[in-house]
Amino acid sequence: MSILSRRAVSASDVASTTAHRPYEDVQALLTGTLFVALGVVLFRHAGLFTGGTAGLAFLLHYTTGWSFGLLFFLVNMPFYWLAWRRMGPVFTAKTFASVALLALLSELVPAWIDIAALNTGFAAIAGGLLTGAGMLMLFRHRASLGGFNVLVLWLQERYGWRAGHIQMVMDCAIVLVALVVVGGAQVLWSVVGAVVLNLSLAINHRPGRYMAV
Numbered sequence: 001m002s003i004l005s006r007r008a009v010s011a012s013d014v015a016s017t018t019a020h021r022p023y024e025d026v027q028a029l030l031t032g033t034l035f036v037a038l039g040v041v042l043f044r045h046a047g048l049f050t051g052g053t054a055g056l057a058f059l060l061h062y063t064t065g066w067s068f069g070l071l072f073f074l075v076n077m078p079f080y081w082l083a084w085r086r087m088g089p090v091f092t093a094k095t096f097a098s099v100a101l102l103a104l105l106s107e108l109v110p111a112w113i114d115i116a117a118l119n120t121g122f123a124a125i126a127g128g129l130l131t132g133a134g135m136l137m138l139f140r141h142r143a144s145l146g147g148f149n150v151l152v153l154w155l156q157e158r159y160g161w162r163a164g165h166i167q168m169v170m171d172c173a174i175v176l177v178a179l180v181v182v183g184g185a186q187v188l189w190s191v192v193g194a195v196v197l198n199l200s201l202a203i204n205h206r207p208g209r210y211m212a213v
Helices: 003-018 022-045 052-064 068-075 077-087 089-112 120-139 148-159 163-181 184-204
Strands: none
Touching (some): 022 052, 022 089, 022 120, 052 068, 052 148, 052 163, 068 077, 068 089, 077 148, 120 184, 163 184
16 A cells, blocks of 8 residues: 555544544533533623624614624524525535523523622623633534624625625724613723634634644
8 A cells, every 4th residue: 555545544533533423413512502602601790892793682682672692693684595505505504503501691691690799800701702712612613603793704604795894894893883772891801802802712712723523
C-alpha cells in the first residue's frame, strides 16, 4: 500500500471514529442551550442585551414586557428557510431544536435559581462567557441559534454584499435603539459582554484547531 493510500485510509478511520453519534448531538444541544440560557438570565437580570436576534428579542422584551423566550422563538422564524437552502435540512433541524430549547429554558431557569444580588460587570463578563461556551458546543455539532448570520451569508451569496459589513450594520442598529431603551451605562456593559462572547468564539472556534464533523 502506498503512503498516499495509507494516509487516505487513516483519514477515513479518523472520520469514522470521530463522527458525532445521535446521543452525543442530543447531549450537546441540551448542554449548549442550557449554558446560553444561563447567560441570557444573567443579561436579563442586569438589564443588558446582546447582538443578533437575541439582542432584538431583548429589546422587544424590555419595551413590551412580553416573554423573552417567546419573542426569541418568533424572531428566528423567518430565518429557517434560508438555513434550509444554505445549510441543509440536518443543520436546520438542529438549529430549530436549539432555538426552541433556548426559548423554553430561558423561561424555566429563572424559576430554578434565585439571584438576590448581581454585579452588572460580572453579569456582562460571565454572561458572555457562558453564551460563548454554549454556542461553541452547538457549532461543533453542526447547529446554531439561528439569527442574522444566516441572513447575511445569504445576502452575500445572492448580491455580493460583504457579510461582515451587513452584520455590523445590523448590530449597530440594535445598539442605537438600545441607547434609547436601556440607557448608556447598560449599553456599555452590553458591549463588554458582546466582546467577551465574540473573543471566546474567535479563540476557540478556528479552522484547523477544531473541525466539526
